[in-house]
Amino acid sequence: MQAYKPQVKDISLFREIAQNIVNPLEILREAISNSHDAEAKNISIIISRNNAGRFILEIQDDGKGMDAKNIHRFFNLGDSSKDKLGIGEKGLGTKIYFKSEKITLITQTRNGEMYKATMDKPWESLCCDRIPEYILENLEAIPGKNGTSIIIEGYSIDNPERYFNFDLVMDYILWFTAAGSFKTHFALYTELHKSIQNMQIAPRIFLEDRILNRKEEVSGTHQFSPPQEKPKDDPCEIVYKKSANFSRHFGPYHRETNINGEYVSFQLYGTVSGSNCRKKIAKLKQGETLKSRFGVYLAKDFIPFTKKSNLIAEPYFHHFHLLLNSQSFELTADRNNISNLDDPKVKWVLEEAKKIIDEDIVPLAEESYFRLRKQEELEHSIKEKQRRLLERLEDFDKIDELAIEELPITKYPDNESQVALLFTAMIANQYTRNLIKYINKIGHYSHQSPTDLICLDNKFQKVLVEVEYKLSNLFRHEHPYESFDYVVCWMVDLDLNEKKRLRDGNTLSLIQENQEWILKYGTQKTIPVIELRSIVSLYKKSAAVDIACAKDDLYKIGELDEYTDFHTRE
Secondary structure: OOOOOOOOOHHHHHHHHHHOOOOOOHHHHHHHHHHHHOOOOEEEEEEEEOOOOOEEEEEEEOOOOOOHHHHHHHHOOOOOOOOOOOOOOOOOHHHHHHOOOEEEEEEEOOOOOEEEEEEEOHHHHHHOOOOOOEEEEEEOOOOOOOEEEEEEEOOOOOOHHHOOOHHHHHHHHHHHOHHHOOHHHHOOOHHHHHOOOOOOOOOEEEEEEOOOOEEEEEOOOOOOOOOEOOOOOOOOOOOOOOHHHOEEEEEEEEEEEEEOOEEEEEEEEEEEEOHHHHHHOOOOOOOOOHHHHOEEEEEEOOEEEEEOHHHOOOOOHHHEEEEEEOOOOOEOOOOOOEOOOOOHHHHHHHHHHHHHHHHHHHHHHHHHHHHHHHHHHHHHHHHHHHHHHHHHHHHHHHOOEOOOOOOOOOEOOOOHHHHHHHHHHHHHOOOOHHHOOOEEEEEEEOOOOOOOEEEEEOOOOEEEEEEEEEHHHHHHHOOOHHHOOEEEEEEOOOOOOOEEEOOOOOEEEEEEEOOEEEEEEOOOEEEEEEEHHHHHHHHHHHHHHHHHHHHHHHHHOOOHHHHHHHHHHO
């Protein structure tokens, strides 16, 4: 019997790590983490294009530098000197640099060793199934120039400025890298110093975009909205005049325990804040919203790596900016998710953190921020109703008079509900009901039912009636035409013989027979259309004829003067 060792296909693994990166900006996360681990106090990130137009990304720091052994680890796969508790213990991160045309590393240690490593065409080599090679040179040290510079040329992505522009890089640094860590909020907890390096150090970050000609120093710590629990009215806000600028902080919360003999702890810190506060600390990329950015994030080494918004109830989660750190979290190879959710230590962390959120943070947020929002919503609702009421009164005066003395409706209808009211009034009036064919009484009205009215016809049989302001609305709404027998509308605004092909394959057409409008639904059904506008017009004409006849009769018997005087006084 012979034993075999599984073989690792290094080339394909190199290529897969370099290629399967979720966000190209992750290259900065790796670079800044390495500089931070090297105890750098100053880190510079320079974005540029060289004279040949090649995209250049350069990361410089003043850390302790790299000796020859650590330079080899930088290029090797799965070879890391980092503590197993921290991010990057797998030695995979720097391989994302390989998706480029050239990598140049220049470093000088505090012991006076200076090296230059150059790797040409790493991505081309990997795509040709070759492991790329690098050249290591020993240089003469330069006094006072300790630190490391990494230059990545021709990073292989389409339109690199789409990702590597000043605003998006600044935002990414402050949210998802060691330069945006929130560990300084927990620097006083001495037990954390055993597992987290440089707890009290927040490096200075200098970002220079030579393409856009912009340069600025980055704070070096994660950005939270400054506390502001009594904001003033914001004249630019319509509804949330105060709460849009509200911000309340929670924490720092530090909890620890022992599970199966292992020390376990977590740290929780964050805010609840209004939209203006959140906008100030997040530069959203195209397609991104405040709702997709904010919530609860899991973090390791106090660097956020994935959202976990189910730790807080809908619909409130995106108002919160909460970061939950634990060194018990183990990350997937791409460092964008957690790989040990079933670990008892992780389960304890998530359960205890959720208790703090549910029992402490959310109630405090409800008492302050969300109560203020609800008050503002109520005040705005009242003002909006008053505004719409005044607007309605103004619009009412502009509507033409119906001018039918026998009806209690004073204005022409301008919507479906008004059509239903007018129809009801006309059915109830002894003079106008005779002009309405087919319908004798109204039984029931519902705007939530598929059909608006249940009526009784002249034989007191139940019929279904659909109400519309304009008949064309019926064509647009795609009503099931089997669900009504008649249509009542204010006006027929379609052309004669207008047709529409329906989804069920039938054709709906508008015809006129004996001066009556009719909808034909295929060959199966005819639907009479009762147009109230023409009935009102007919009634007014007949009323005018009746008045003229009355005047003629009065004139003949010599009482016209008395009739005229009476109606003038009226």
